Amino acid sequence: QIFLSNKYSIIKNKTSSYLIIQQLQSNFDFGFYSCNASNKLGKNSTLIQLRSKDVPETPTNVNTTSLTYSSISLKWQPGFDGGWPQSYWVSLDNSLSKETNQSHYTFTNLRHSHFYNITIRARNHLGQSHSTASINVRTENVPIKREDLPEIEYSTIDFTEKIIDYRLNNSSFNTLKVPLCLRIDIYNHSNLCERIVTSSGRIRLNEQYLLNIVNVSICLDQYEDYCGQTRSVEISKNLNYYFVLKQRKGVGKPYSSFHFLKD
Incomplete structure (x- = not known):
């Protein structure tokens, strides 16, 4: 039982109570404390362990x-x-x-x-x-063989819209019940794998990615190393582009950047 003194004090409010212990002594104060509560409807109690700070216990x-x-x-x-x-x-x-x-x-x-x-x-x-x-x-087995992943019939880049178009073999896609993504391999950058739910569609990309796309492939979603055959990406044929070099101001300054422009 705790007796109030200079060492022990209790602070109470309507919903809680606090026991304050001054000048802790490991061989005397550490251990289990029983907290008891009661009213006209009944009583309850709980045990609280006081111990020194230490490394955590093992989960x-x-x-x-x-x-x-x-x-x-x-x-x-x-x-x-x-x-x-x-x-x-x-x-x-x-x-x-x-x-x-x-x-x-x-x-x-x-x-x-x-x-x-x-x-x-x-x-x-x-x-x-x-x-x-x-x-x-x-881990579980993969639900499909690599050779059964849908084939990409075509994939093109549209620089004006900043998108990549794709179309898959429709018959093989419709029979599948596994989540797929279109993996986009980008030069000098980690690849992207965009989730797809239809056999054809358009994916909007940052322009700097569009300029550096190497090829694409169909992979299992969230498992982008498990893919079918890769396919190169074509530039949209209804557009013609040419390079324009922008030169720094001043004689003899090197070229600083280039842009794709529609013809």
Whole structure:
């Protein structure tokens, strides 16, 4: 039982109470405290543990919440944070580690039909916890063979509209029930993979991308390394373009830029 003194004091308001302990002593004050409440309808109690600040506890109850051919989603139960804000490091095969402040995480762009070992550890200002026991998770099989992905019949660039047009083999597209994207390979830049839901369409792109498109291909959505045959992109035939070089002011200054203009 707590007796009010210079060491212990209690602050109360209508909805809560606070126990203030001065000059903490680890061998005397740390431990479990029972908080009891009662009224004319009944009573209740709860235990509260007071402990020193420390590294966080190891997370528990690690489970997968979703699996696809290219992603793994996880969740876990946080342990005591050690008295400091904590974050989590989620490791895939002891090589790829990602940090999150949430008690869940999703790995993407994984290999299909592949086993992965996953561990999690918590970290705060004072250090990190032990890693959880490794869980072994297998991604799903891909729902389609590469050779069965739709073929691109044509793909053209329209610089005036700043779009890329595409048309797929309609018969093969209509029989599929898997999400697809049009992968656009851009010179000296990471590729783009735009989700498509129809066998033909137009995708608007930044002009700097249009000028550097190398080729296109059809891939599984969210798995842009699993693709069909690539196809080069043509410039729209109803337009003619020529280069205009813009020169800096002053004699002998080098050319600074160029533009595509419609003829």
